Amino acid sequence: MTAGTKDRIRDSAADLFQHQGYHATGVKQIVEGASAQLASLYHFFPGGKEALGADVVRVAGAGYQTLVEAVWDSAPDVVAGVHAVFDGAAAVLEATDYEDACPIATVALEVASTNETLRIATAEVFDAWIVAAVARLAAAGIAAPTARDLAFAVVGGLEGAFVLARATRSVEPLHAAGAVVAAAVERALPA
Amino acid sequence: MTAGTKDRIRDSAADLFQHQGYHATGVKQIVEGASAQLASLYHFFPGGKEALGADVVRVAGAGYQTLVEAVWDSAPDVVAGVHAVFDGAAAVLEATDYEDACPIATVALEVASTNETLRIATAEVFDAWIVAAVARLAAAGIAAPTARDLAFAVVGGLEGAFVLARATRSVEPLHAAGAVVAAAVERALPA
DNA sequence: GTCTATACTTTGATAGAC
DNA sequence: GTCTATCAAAGTATAGAC
Secondary structure, eight states, X not given: OOOXXXXXXXXXXXXHHHHHOSTTOOHHHHHHHTTOOHHHHHHHOTTHHHHHHHHHHHHHHHHHHHHHHHHHHTSXXXXXXXXXXXXXXHHHHHHTTSOOSOSSHXXXXXXXXXXXXXXXXXXXXXXXXXXXXXXXXXXXXXXHHHHHHHHHHHHHHHHHHHHHHHXXXXXXXXXXXXXXXXXXXXXXXXX | XXXXXXXXXXXXXXXHHHHHOSTTOOHHHHHHHTTOOHHHHHHHOTTHHHHHHHHHHHHHHHHHHHHHHHHHHTSSSHHHHHHHHHHHHHHHHXXXXXXXXXXXXXXXXXXXXXXXXXXXXXXXXXXHXXXXXXXXXXXXXXXXXXXXXXXXXXXXXXXXXXXXXXXXXXXXXXXXXXXXXXXXXXXXXXX
């Protein structure tokens, strides 16, 4: 079973939103990338571009979470896991000519103060990421309040490093943030 | 001497770019907010929207650096300075209904892979911020390589926390990141 | 569900009078 | 340097045949 029209439209939109943002992406460009018809977009997403955007944020956000969790969990311990997440993100960024960073960050900033429907979609994705990070840090024996602070440091540190890395076309921000955050996690581990 | 037309246009554009991004902002909306004529925008910025965008990024970026440096330097020591930066950013964000975060981050992500002129403008601003942060950490006695890692943690941590904070409408990401980064700076201080 | 065609609005940008 | 008027293109969205 090959990808249906709806999936191709969603995948095309996800690609474009990630690389050039929500407002710079036109619906015609989306369907062209999906080899679909414009009417098909409005058939599968009656809410138009906004409904498609919300769907993309949720699906791409969940997909990225799965990817990062796999990288994290493949490391032997929590500290190595954090290092693996930042270094892996740096490798992907470099391999894709600084295009593939966070799939929803650009959209999140674009809509934060202008589109409540999309803002809530991005907020739910970020909340889920924090919950997943807290769980991994808590499982390593880090107490709840500290684990939550560190979860924000991991997710927020990754997002901020992506901003600097894409702008300057350098992976140094990712390696630096990874080193600092991993060290903070190590220090919080029980003796 | 009151603000000239060119300054009003730049200020209006800076506001709109910060709050809703580059692509969502139209030139007509900019001149309307500046109480100016459309032809005036093209008179003062012959390169059109892109030239105005580059100018806004540089001016707003330098202005934000000055603001953050003042907050940092008003604290009694480096660790308190880092705390003051994150907590001050949280206070501003909350006071402005989650609108006033980084003045150039949204634009930076929007143009990173699509507009080399604007991308370079944002890269130069971020580079200047890192240099300023390194100088303050080095002045406190932190060795060069560590100071640079921590500078990325401060600037990147702030940027990432802004993404999470604006999306979730919570200042928790800023306080959490500030706590983790300030602690990392404290550990790096000479005995 | 997919196709063609189109309505309507807004976009960035320019011309030319004053 | 500021004004009015306007252009060509691109934006989102819809209608209706098949």
